[in-house]
Amino acid sequence: MSEEILKRVVGKIDSLKDYAVNLMLEIIRRPAVNPAFGGEGEYDRAMFLLDEIKQWGFSDIKIINVRDPRAKNGVRPNIIAYIKGETGDKLWILAHLDIVPPGDLSAWTVTKPFEPIIKEGKIYGRGSEDNGQAIVSSLVAAKALLEEDIKPRRTIAIALVSDEESGSDYGIGYLIKHHPELFNRNDIALVPDAGVSDGSFIEVAEKSILWSKLRFKGVQAHASMPHKGLNPHRIAAEFILLLDRLVKEKYGRIDPLFDPPMTTCEPTMVGNSSGSPNIIPGEHEVVFDCRILPEYNLDKFLEDLNRLFSTIKSVYEKKIGESLFPQLELEISMRADAAPPTPIDSPIVSSLVEALKTLRGLSPKIGGIGGGTVAAFFRRIGIPAAVWSTIDETAHSPNEYCVIENLIADAKIIAYLMVKT
Template identity: 30%
Template structure:
């Protein structure tokens, strides 16, 4: 691919040493959301906002929930042209047991050409790349025929309250195209699975293990339900096959609680059993229809005893997405 004079002018302002330094700095700021202590993304977001202000961007610091802000920064071009968004998130998943790490999880140690730290890959590095790219554009004095918008949002690893707030406040209305700076092994990712989470609770009657006939065990109908859910997954795979980019759809029971509240005991039959179902959707699947099927299957699983009842609730739906191969941004980056 031939690089234009303007592109070369911008690329000449990419500072690799600063990029590495910034990735280390941002990785060293823990930004795991910890509800028990209230610790979250604020320190990381303030670091991002400071870098944006240093390069002269119009910077907005918007609190979504206490300690959980979004940072939105704008570099204005000329001619009132289109807006390209660089999107990333400041939160990272839990580091787990620090004793299992070779180095401290937030040390951002460089070894064998890699930076090791929780969130270095997902996605402090991608966020820093967006900052460095924008900084190079600013310092090159190239006047774009459009705008750059950086969105560093909170809570991508949870309920996505950050990007929802970004949309609710109207920021997305001005965005014509977006590059999501997630790690994809340097490949363009033009499709994304959707997700639906459901909670299903089956209620029976608690009893002592020595007198099980005085109660109704909720574990058995839950076992029947999960068997039916597995068969639904197999039917969906047979219907939709393997997507070119996303592979097969799936339905995964991720949490199973019995009893659903309180402490389990070896000699007590649970009064209720609860599961969370994680649906990963590919284009063409119908989330509402799938939720209806779970309702039908839960009713069937409880049909053996009139004392059994169930509750099935959709917690969240995020639909699958696909960007066409011939979209201008895809063609330009391919």
């Protein structure tokens, strides 16, 4: 890209600052609380944005409404705005329309959640950072290109989607499942929905998450007569220690992309049915939160948990009445299998690194996180996706805000990607 084009785009974005700020205020004034949390959904916000952008000169704007009787007008809208590029391979920029509820209103001390105000260079309101900043930055970058009549290298697809906060069944998950024709293997994607306050972290990978509840069943007895029962605490304690060893030995790979760089598996909650110091309870429950490096298979991991229990069982096994103890009930309360990581040499990552270096003088850290973003949807269908933005991480908190300077600076990075990648 010539220096001259870059200068023009950057200059244009600077001149659109007031526009960007106003757009953010208008977005916040149209709450789009996800119906999963009792809100009316994204309809009003989506229609407002559609109306806003339809005269800008996008090559095409697709609207894909997904039926949902809980939402206003029975639909969850998804908007895709295209700018035709030199090639048909796309650069996706994914921003989500929906928001979480405000939470405890008394904790909103700067302003009310849907009455945005500007204070000390920040715009306060629910949804300002999550994900208003991505909506505004990506649209302002597109506006700059369109007004300057600059053709992007790849075809740009800005996707303003529903339902990110509750599983994406009505959003990107729906589009990928029911409209596979929209995507192709040479596409790349940016998801500006997480980041750090100076923009120096690019997320390319995530660990799998497994929340499991293990209920160890022994046999209740008087604590002075342990031989008449079977103490499930002891079984659980052995299990916890053996699992620790298993994770270190069999799942022990170190991957410096992640912090911490290894699989972790922490017992977080325990419970039992003993109401008294002199009762050996019949059950002991342990909940584990495991964050597993993406190269390991969760089904195999679960098999290993069961095998571990069998090992312990063979030592303690006891027939009481007609049944054999101890027994194990394993319940999975949450499972998210990690998508394959985005290769760090893929063009979305290298261009982002280059953009941050050129425009901000930054050498970003490229890494993985402990779990789940919507980038996984792209990664699962083979589209490299990077998660990046410049934010103070106020999402889902009271007094959520976005920094106006970041709004503009991120638009410039996005524009750089549009022109260059």
